[in-house]
Amino acid sequence: MTLCHYADPLSENGGESFMRAKIAELEFIMPRLQRPFHNPNNPDAPFRADFSWELPDGTIIVAEFDGMSKYVLDDGTRRGIQARVHAERERETCLYAGGVMRIVRLEYEDGLHPERLERKLREAGVPKRR
Numbered sequence: 312m313t314l315c316h317y318a319d320p321l322s323e324n325g326g327e328s329f330m331r332a333k334i335a336e337l338e339f340i341m342p343r344l345q346r347p348f349h350n351p352n353n354p355d356a357p358f359r360a361d362f363s364w365e366l367p368d369g370t371i372i373v374a375e376f377d378g379m380s381k382y383v384l385d386d387g388t389r390r391g392i393q394a395r396v397h398a399e400r401e402r403e404t405c406l407y408a409g410g411v412m413r414i415v416r417l418e419y420e421d422g423l424h425p426e427r428l429e430r431k432l433r434e435a436g437v438p439k440r441r
Contacts, residue, residue: 326419327361327376333422337429338440340364342374348409358402360411364437372435373406374415 327344335341342362350357362374403414415435421428 329419329422330374330376330417330428331362333425333428334362334432337425337432339432339437340440342437346373348406348411351405351408352401358405358409360406362417363411366436366438370413370436371411372413372415372437373411374417374432374435374437376417 331341331344342364344362345359346363347357347359360373361376364372366372406414413435415431415437417428417431421431
């Protein structure tokens, strides 16, 4: 496999690119990147899923790469983290309402331990390439 074959400007950061490379190495089908989903609270700003798969039966699986920087306090209070966690939960509720059947949370450590990544994707129902 060549690097250029998998290059995609839709990867929003190095962590997402790293995770996509690991998904390819594990021979899962490649996900769609940054798929938009309706945001009922702001229809002009749809939610975008880092990775998504739509299976032949219509099942939609989403994987989100969680960088730890979004959980760092930015205002010196716990409210910063609480607001982010609340927004994340609200977003997931909207994704499920938009037809997503499963959401998998991925972190950098999963890429360093491919058996963890493989287990998460397999348990979510992401198919392998044939």
